Amino acid sequence: MALREQYLIPKKYNNLSLAFMAVGLLSIIVLFFTHGTSSDPHEQTRFWASLLQNSVYFLLVVNASMFFICATTLAWGGWQMSFRRVTEAISACVPVIGVITLVILLAIVFGGNHEIYHWTDAEHVKHDAALTFKKGFLNKGFYTAWSIITVVGWWLLGKKMRQLSTSIDNDPLTIEEGKSYIWKNTVWAALYIILFSLTVMSSIPWFWLMSIDAHWFSTMYSWYTFASSFVAGIALITIYVVFLKNNGYLELVTREHLHDLGKFQFAFSIFWTYLWYSQFMLIWYANIPEETTYFEPRFQGVYRGIFFLNLIINFLAPLLILMKRASKRNYGTITMMSVLILFGHWLDFYQMVFPSVSKEHVPFMLADLGIALGFVGLIMFLTARHLAKHPLFARNHPFLKESIIHHT
Template identity: 70%
Template sequence: MANRENFVAPKRYNTIAIALIAIGILSTITLYITAGSKDDPHQQARFWGSLLQNSVYFLLVVNAAMFFICATTLAWGGWQMAFRRVPEAISACVPVVGVIAGAILLSICFSSNHEIYHWTDSAHVAHDPTLDHKKGFLNKGFFATVTVLTIVLWSLLGWKMRKLSRSLDENPIPTVEGRKKYMWNNTIWAALFMIVFALTVMSSIPWLWLMSIDAHWYSTMYSWYTFASTFVAGMALIALFVVFLKNNGYLEHTNTEHLHDIGKFMFAFSIFWTYLWFSQFMLIWYANIPEETVYFKPRAQGEFSGVFWLMFIINFIAPILILMSRDSKRNYAVISIMAVLILFGHWLDFFQMVFPSPMTDPKTGVTHVPNILYDLGIALGFVGVIMFATGRALSKAPLVAKNHPFMKESLIHHT
């Protein structure tokens, strides 16, 4: 075990990560030249919409890894300890992706282009009763303050949880009372993270960053829907790194029992996401209230209908058919393929959440689907950033938290 206790990133791994980052930068530059640099605000929105979609999606996905750590910590669960350093390393990406996402969000908010966030146009708000009614919440000052505070708190609390975990690597706790105190300290900090998470991801942040793109639309389920989408994608990302490390001879104590439980999370939250998707869609469509159905018209029946139903097939039909059986959740190849599908499917979900409004020409009222290849290229850039940052985080600490009080529970875990 001594030789495989610390991760050393293969040269090919870093080469792929850097190549993906290069593809992302090239795609961003190309999209800026073809759309972002134009004088037409509608074309500029094409560029900023892509940056918004990708940065917010991947930020919420990597932050979901710390949610998983804190949720299992509060439950005093030990089964995940054999691979806990994987979600810890993924969560270390939050400050990196958070800076990128924060810069993009603030640039959109304070720019002179109001095609994405209509509520940033004070003249328009003054003549729009709905936006005027929401201006206490939808205003630049509140948006900037909450955005910066949220990213900082996610980063700091995540750092504290990782620090607590790594503090035992060289300093095992010899007494029972000391272990109890350590677990209580972990529980307190995990609870603080969960409070912040509840006040942001599960409520205000999706309203500000995403739902306010369609500021006339209402949905009380939107934040939970966004959470479910990014949490299942976060579990898929954890699964990919676990399989990658296992295939390279690491994570000796992680076995098919642990992979099975990760697969359960992927399956269960795919169903939970579908429940929220159907509840939101069915209730709004059935009520047939114009203020609500305006959101789903271009998605379910308009130009984005192909993307809308494709992501439903990927995010629900595929998991329920493939991940239902016990054997499929214990198969490295199946889990890996499904993890990639889930990450892509929920990326498509965010694509159709962001683009219909900015891609509606204000002069003609015509909505069109942008060339998705640019967006995929930028997405690959974020994948490269996450690969590189996670690899660095994995190499800075032992891959097994062997001195954790609950490590034994993980070693004997059986599902």
């Protein structure tokens, strides 16, 4: 069987990605002129909060692909090798979206509007005991330095993993060379996992998201954020695998691989729910004012509907639909669930941000969804171009055979 190793970008796909980016750009322009240029700091906050929520969410989603690559590399797993280039292509979006996110974050920190990050107001910090206590790490300099180190680290280590993958496309390995190659991959994957643990699984959600409510904290917050972005990342990988299969590519991918991706979606949806319940119920049950203040606008205020819709989409739907073996092996069902999960966790990030900056009313979401479409278009554009640059199979990888004969 002749394999289609070279991806050709369909014209309709390219036009759709450009159209989505145009919608996103138009939404940013409209929101900028309706809110961003206002003399009212609260109106300006509406604009910057939307950019913050969308940029951070989609950056963490595309970065989840590299985490998936490195975690399976450390496990010496081979089942995923038949669609390895899909995960690599999605992770290649990190440098571009990372730079966009950094520009947005630093504009918020140094822009003079303190409504999102109250700790950026030096005068306010002087009269706030909690913020004074935290200023050793919660300050503009450390926030900026660690954010830049984080994004650059993701970029460089991700680039190294992709280079290792493509370096053997035209050079078959001997047994000894294969052992050395696997060990080298393992070492670089371990370095990435260490950085990922120090950022996504700990400090970065504190800075980028939790510090919006600088008086509140949760020891589960970073794991919660990781679970939300990772299951959305798996959903994005699944959508691309199904898309390429439907267009005659990835001939080595079978329903067995799709089944395993479905199991990842199901498992991490349950994991996300466990963290959701643990964080919410323990805080609400304890009823300590400085802790429940975070959930008050979400659980009892105007965001109550979004709060429970979030739970329905991200827990009940995956639980009821993906529990069955057949649904995880059905192209239509798994695609529908992947799209729903991506939207559901976008909604999760929405309720992480907006109830903290707009407690009295829920902003009209149309502009936020438009900006989200812009990021979707950008991911489509960048991912397709990376896919077209390299063979769709890691043809000489020592574990490729394991993926070909994979049975779950």
